[in-house]
Amino acid sequence: MLEVPGFEDPNKHSDSVESVKFKRKTNKSGGFQSMGLSFNVLKGVTKRGYKIPTPIQRKTIPLALEGKNIVAMARTGSGKTACFLIPLFEKLKIRSAKTGARALILSPTRELAVQTLKFFKELGRFTDLKAALISGGDSMDSQFSVIHGNPDIIIATPGRFLHICVEMDLKLNNIEYVVFDEADRLFEMGFGVQMNSLLEKLPDTRQTLLFSATLPKVLVEFAKAGIGDPVLIRLDVESKLPSELDLAFLTVRSEERTAALLVLLKLHIDPKQQTIVFAATKYHVDYLHLVLDNVGISNTYIYSSLDASARKINTAKFVQHKVSVLIVTDVAARGLDIPHLDNVINYNFPDRSKLFVHRVGRCARAGRTGTAYSLVTADEYPYMLDLHLFLGQSLLIINSTNPKGNIGCIPQSLIEEQHGTIIMLHDTNPDLLHAKQTADKAYTKYLQTRPVASVDSNRRAKQFLTNKCGTHAFFKTQINHLQEERDNILHQMKSYRPQGTVFEVCSKTKSQDYLAMKATRAFHKAAKTAYQQNMEKTKSTVPEKSVHLQESVKSEIENVFGEIVTSKKRKVDYLYNNQLKKQKMKDENYIPYSAPDKFTEDGMAINNFQREASQAQFDLTADTAEDIKKVKQQMRWDRKKKKMVGVSNDSNVGKLKTEGGKWIPASYKTYRYEEWKEKTKAAENEDNNEDDPLNERVNYNNKSFRRMNHNSKNKNKKVKSELRSVDQIVKQKKIAEKKKLRQNKKLRRKMKK
Incomplete structure (x- = not known):
């Protein structure tokens, strides 16, 4: 068939309209539009000024939208906050006032929690989701009322949030989405106990995201124990600081x-x-x-x-x-x-x-x-x-x-x-x-x-x-x-250092001190010159040490994380190629004097030697297995429980650390929540709202409603019976006899006087 200029062969392009549409959909723009976000979320992202996602956002957000548990590691300033807020909007979608809190974001400091709340309002301003801030330094009464408002998301610091949980007996069964922001900082500040206790209260079906700028071994152990089948995302590991x-x-x-x-x-x-x-x-x-x-x-x-x-x-x-x-x-x-x-x-x-x-x-x-x-x-x-x-x-x-x-x-x-x-x-x-x-x-x-x-x-x-x-x-x-x-x-x-000593500087050339020092200097001159020449040779021949820093041991990471996501420029084994080459060259019986990741682990370490040494003990009194068992089974009398309880060696067992750094019992209650309920009548509001199918507000200021409520309470009160039992009658007789004896004694004393 002849080709006519300006016209295409109809048999050459036989694709249907649907296939053309499908091809258009699969074209990737490299921005947030290609992530399949809803209209309200995408509108909030674009209004905030974001156009192209950062590398950590490009890797994390699609996996979080799939519902996977994630441990993400990237350097500071890489946009980790948007990595957990955007999937949060997509997961919760609309507000649910009856369900209560469905997401929890934990931050190490109050300033970071306030910043996360501000960022949440900017990104999610086109969604109707409601967030609450629970942090130390604010009034607990106001935080009680905020939680009674059933927010969808709670942004909190661990110490105050656990205190609120204890006071209100909060059940976290509806939590679907949990974020540990700056997780290594949470461990550094001593919130490890709070994080572990929170994991026990949270449901197993939750989605967990853990973000940190570094990945010490303690976080790997925490992810292994508390996060099911996590995906590790490691970006910018080689450059811990930005190039700018x-x-x-x-x-x-x-x-x-x-x-x-x-x-x-x-x-x-x-x-x-x-x-x-x-x-x-x-x-x-x-x-x-x-x-x-x-x-x-x-x-x-x-x-x-x-x-x-x-x-x-x-x-x-x-x-x-x-x-x-x-x-x-x-x-x-x-x-x-x-x-x-x-x-x-x-x-x-x-x-x-x-x-x-x-x-x-x-x-x-x-x-x-x-x-x-x-x-x-x-x-x-x-x-x-x-x-x-x-x-x-x-x-x-x-x-x-x-x-x-x-x-x-x-x-x-x-x-x-x-x-x-x-x-x-x-x-x-x-x-x-x-x-x-x-x-x-x-x-x-x-x-x-x-x-x-x-x-x-x-x-x-x-x-x-x-x-x-x-x-x-x-x-x-x-x-x-x-x-x-x-x-x-x-x-x-x-930097000037005189060659002569005190005996030579201010002395005459013929003095005894000067001559003695001159003879000593001549005696050691040969050894001194030989030492200086030897040091110059070693400086010129010995090359500078080059240390290849690594983040963690590969075997430990592979045991914990089934999937590891990295940038395309480097493979997963990139960090370990040099180590594998060295192992092939070394003798099997060679034992290195220090680990290859020594400097990195020392820099990222959370537990130091002083803290671990203070927890260690060496008991000289228990020499046999039976004596050690007896020491562990020591009991003491508890005045509150009115029974014998076991003695624990750790003084902080069963305690929580507050925002001020104090350790309080985990069951500590000040009953401030009960006092707040009595002041605000929050319990009556809840009961009336549950009975009313339309959830209409009741006007408690109405006088007729108050009289009706007061009369109904008086009707339900039990009236005491006036009939007395045999025991009560006998008891009253004994009391009357004692009173008569006392009066007779007083009369006798007066008569004697």
């Missing part, structure tokens, strides 16, 4: 730390940018707040013991750009998403590598850029080395040979100027001086409880002290050539 984040480590002296902070805030960082400053204790936060107020930098502050309403107000000030600096402790290091945050400053370097990741993860989120400045003193060098081992990055010190490193110092001239300002403030402001002294005392206590860095890092830190750090590239434009030469001379003076 710039790291700057600035070496300072401990007494010049505050001056270095002022240099950054006044001379380097733009005042229009938003900055978070992390301090070690709340006393440091108070001190820095006073310092910045005195130098004219707008700031506010947050720490855990601050009142809940004050924390909310101060956070709102920073989010709404009324202040440019927020000073916090580690209470804000997890989960908070502050839009357009530009900088993070570590005033005190964190003692754990994982904590550093979560601190600096507050900026450079959702594709934005940011900078993290860390002020490092001499006692914090080992922790900086541990951090680089954890991140798998090389240590680059700025000097004349390597001007492009990330570890440098601030010009001394800039620090001296700000240090003089601080000294003047201390002299003129006694309140500021008192806050400084309090912060110094708190820092000594903090050093006593700070965990110790690794042995290798402590050893290598001594070598790091001898290295000279040059001026960081950030400050090259703020100093001229003369100032740079002056700083170099000062560095040389600090």
